[in-house]
Amino acid sequence: MMRGLVLASALLALAGCKDSNTAADADSEGDDNGVRLLDKGQRPRAELRYGVPAGTTSSSTTTFRVATLATSGDAAALSVLPGLRLDVVSGPAERTDRGVKFPVDVVKSEALVPDDFDEDMAELLRNGAAIVDQIGGWAEIDDRGRMLAGEFNAQTKRSDVPVRLLRMIVNTRATLTRVLLPAEKVGLGARWETSQEIKAYGFNVKQVNTYTLVDQAGDELMLNVTVQQMALPQTIDFPEEGIEISVESMSAQANGQIILKLNALESDASATGTAEDRIIVKTAKGTESVHVEEEFDIQVANTSALPGQ
Numbered sequence: 001m002m003r004g005l006v007l008a009s010a011l012l013a014l015a016g017c018k019d020s021n022t023a024a025d026a027d028s029e030g031d032d033n034g035v036r037l038l039d040k041g042q043r044p045r046a047e048l049r050y051g052v053p054a055g056t057t058s059s060s061t062t063t064f065r066v067a068t069l070a071t072s073g074d075a076a077a078l079s080v081l082p083g084l085r086l087d088v089v090s091g092p093a094e095r096t097d098r099g100v101k102f103p104v105d106v107v108k109s110e111a112l113v114p115d116d117f118d119e120d121m122a123e124l125l126r127n128g129a130a131i132v133d134q135i136g137g138w139a140e141i142d143d144r145g146r147m148l149a150g151e152f153n154a155q156t157k158r159s160d161v162p163v164r165l166l167r168m169i170v171n172t173r174a175t176l177t178r179v180l181l182p183a184e185k186v187g188l189g190a191r192w193e194t195s196q197e198i199k200a201y202g203f204n205v206k207q208v209n210t211y212t213l214v215d216q217a218g219d220e221l222m223l224n225v226t227v228q229q230m231a232l233p234q235t236i237d238f239p240e241e242g243i244e245i246s247v248e249s250m251s252a253q254a255n256g257q258i259i260l261k262l263n264a265l266e267s268d269a270s271a272t273g274t275a276e277d278r279i280i281v282k283t284a285k286g287t288e289s290v291h292v293e294e295e296f297d298i299q300v301a302n303t304s305a306l307p308g309q
Helices: 002-014 023-027 119-130 163-177
Strands: 035-039 057-072 075-090 100-112 136-141 147-152 191-200 203-217 220-231 234-238 243-261 268-283 286-305
Touching: 057 163, 100 119, 163 203, 163 220, 163 243, 163 268, 163 286, 203 234, 203 243, 220 268, 243 286
Parallel strands: none
Antiparallel strands: 035 191, 057 075, 057 286, 075 100, 100 136, 136 147, 191 203, 203 220, 220 243, 234 243, 243 268, 268 286
């Protein structure tokens, strides 16, 4: 059961359980785009605003990796899951009277499976990752990074595209590569906070991001970011699998750095973190309390091409 639970974590990340089959659910977390300024920072201060020229394109590669240790009673299972790599193209940008509009497309998605990984499981992961090839859509944002409009493309709306992976992609972009900017003028040392409700494996989770402006050179900002996630006790059922999972506690924290490019559609970023979950798993064979610890890292590297380059 322990090994099955850890392997199920990998499948959930890529394929998801069957509580949702629509891409529209992936961006329905209720984020109100609110920003709370904690510290205005040093003087001089100025407004931070995006200014993406028409015709700008960006190509980025995002890599996710996670290691999981699950324990229950005298049993323990360690799983270093394969990485997932996404190649994404954003743009060309089109200026609107409200901000900038641009397409976003995943041009390649692959599971980074080690040579010695279980072959049956590796094939499942490769197939799950391949489903995400060619998903995408378009977005319109204003000069503070607030989402004004957007829609997934027909490929993304297919019922077999894993909604949890879409949520992961959307949340990573919103947290690390298209940071919400404060309305007020700020200087070096400024700190601001954004919050949102997200879903993780079917559970409702509160996420708070705290950004600190470390340096600025022209249109490039260096930001430190701290991410906190917390879930209240809750239960979800998977009737077809005969499983009920209850959360006693669920928390995660991450720290990272962002090179935010105000004149580009994407930014470079990296973050590492840990998560700790205490859950109760009920099946027809009995009930088991499980303690899950995770270590993860996310890397985003991109190149941008301005008009004429």
